[in-house]
Amino acid sequence: MSIFCLGVNHKTSPLEIRERLAFAEKTLPESLREILEVEEIEETVVLSTCNRVEVYGASEFSERAMDQLSSFLVGHFDVDGHEVDFYRHESEAAAQHLFEVASGLDSMVLGETEIFGQVKKAYKTALEAGVTGRRMNKLFQQSFSIGKLVRNNSKIQHGSTSIGSVAVDVAEKIFGDLKGCGVMIIGAGEMSRTTAQSLVSRGASGIIVSNRSFDKAVELADTLKGRAMRFDDWESALSEVDILIGSTAAPHPVIKADAIEKHMKHRRGRPLFLIDIAVPRDIEEEIRGINNAFLFNIDQLTQIAKDGQERRQEQIIFCRKLIAEHLEEKGIGALKSIPDNGKGPRSIDPNRPITNP
């Protein structure tokens, strides 16, 4: 009996394919039982996220099981078989792949933690649907241990890798806790929305959106549960905010050093964080010289994010070594050595709690 993995992910298939192959959360237990009825498949777990659709399974004849599964998926999702190029992993390679997935090494944003929860959820759904057996149980329990081991012993999660997360990190280095920090967005672009959302997710509040087109400001303010303001009035609301995001399409700076210098005198020592994500720049560079005003432009934020990505990239080899060491110690051998007691997945108690890794 061997384990296998068949699937597509963000590296091998475009979004158009992945979205057609995605399993609906509601009907997943039913789909799992259908997969189990595919010839040669004895156990299964489906991991379906926005970046991947993977079917893990156990079979006496993995190669044949994957052929059958591939045909099943093409039919199930009504896709052209030539459009989809499933990758296949068997035995140690399948286990290694799952361990890397659970550790965030195969994620679009390297080291992200959401995938760990998604793997746990996928296993729990399969367990409750009664489609897992000793091999899948052992494999996934190991993946949880390894996911935790890699995160605790490496720097794969360290550093910010997106403009939004860099903005949050810098804001926290200025204010500490972002609770109660007011945010003003000048220019209602997509980038300013995601940056503001990152700040709001960490406690920032009192969002004010100002834009030349007032309708767009209202639209963005509604999305962020903030309030819109006429473009000519933004300076009057400066005292209410601690973080100012500039992202207009103006050909010249709209946030002038004179205005900020005048305003800083009334802040009673409270810092002001200015984020300029516009090109051409929205915020005058001279502001950098004003005490307690901290200005970051798009290049600086991008560079910090790039450094974070590079640092995470450097960690991949170390993480793979950790996984290899773990496998050597406890290993895939343990998966192989499980005697086939002839009992299929239905021998597993679906109410059995998942071991906390």
Next chain:
Amino acid sequence: MDLIFLILSTLVFLGGFVFSVTTLRSGKYHPGYTNLILIGVGFLFQCGFLYLRGQLHGRCPITDGAEVLVFIAWSLAIMYFGLGRAFRLSLVGAFTEPILVILHLAALILNLANPVVARPLDSMDPWLEMHAAMSLLAYGAFALAAISGVMFLIQNRQLKSGSPGKLSFNLPPIQYLTDALVRLVGIGLLLLTIGVVSAFFMDKAPSRLHLSVSGGVWFLYLAVLSYHLIKRPPAKWLSIASLIAFAFALLTLSVI
């Protein structure tokens, strides 16, 4: 035995500093309990030193320059433990340790130059003890305020540059450093006020020079704090002012 305690304490603080510097340089530094534990161990050795000296003199062990320096270092460690948890676990420990080492090394040199002898008082004067102890505890708070000032200036520079490095992400936030600075100067001023007021009740009045110098330090910190609270200048001003004020306070020690 007292000197062994002092040497052990110095070595532990030095070890903590070396550990912080090497881990920072290699990028392996994580905010954690290592510095807190090391300063705790060093503090216990400090207590051992001061206890033995207290037993020897039969009074508060601040009878010579070496003991005064160790007492200030001891006060600095106490103030460090009194900081908030997040603040204590950041790089504050790494910045505090070299100051502790410098104070201890100076104390060790003074000890070697002037072998210790028992200096009991003919009669105990609790106001004298209060004056000395409170004043030196205040110096501990002022020392930590100066350390926070240095950390603020580094953090401010890193963030102003637009490319904060590893150091920045291990330093406390600008706002926390500002709050800590104000709090420490305030605590130091309160302790020093108690110390100065106690001097007026002492059996033997202190010399005019001693009183003038103590009053000068007190007035300087009062001016710094008042200006900050009333005018609210940028925190950079408070950081620099607390550094200058502490340098002045240290210089006055030789007179006192």
